[in-house]
Amino acid sequence: MFAKIALSLLSIFALASSAFAAPVNSQTQSLARRYTSFDNWDGISSLSGFDNFYGSDNFSGEVSTQVVAEETDVVCESVSITIIQQKLLVLQEMARQIITEQICEVETQTIVFQQYLSSVSHFSDDIMHTSGLSAGYDSSIVSHYSDLYNSDGSLSAYDLGFSGSDAGQSVVVPSGTNWNSATSPSSVQGAYIAAQSAISGQGAANAAIAVNGTI
């Protein structure tokens, strides 16, 4: 008797969950499809036109083909590591300034910063010669650095007149690195792994601090 009731309850449950299964699945699918576009995502108007920059379905804007400027002959020259770290920190703080001063919706701040991180991360594959692209920079995009600020030091707010798809169209590839096709593939891999373990070791240490509530 009890088993029979249990069985029929079970089949009612099975029926009910299969009845729910279809709408849940189609919802997931339509969500997945919707997420490839961030134009007005979740009704947020500051995301209007988001997809136009790199093209829809191209969130991280990974450059597929480069146009290398032939006429330049730029050679790398070693500068002290502290100066390099200072310059990269300036760029990092500028990104923070742009995102916090010129976007007011925290959701848009979140999405745009993830796009930035993902887009910048592709450079790793160029440096390590695993992308098929050269490690260089788009000199025409770089030339806009002075357009980011007004003369009074505040952030500018005008259209710089280019799109994400212009990145990689006038690439300068400095020569003079120590790349050696016989030994560098493994030495950069070793360098990459060492850096990654420093990152995750740091992460573990921070997590321990957060859990213990002490430093």
Ligand SMILES: *[C@@H]1O[C@H](CO)[C@@H](O)[C@H](O)[C@H]1NC(C)=O
């Ligand atoms: C994604 O964007 C980058 C940068 O604009 C471009 O080079 C690449 O071709 C785009 N990829 C696709 C699949 O559209």
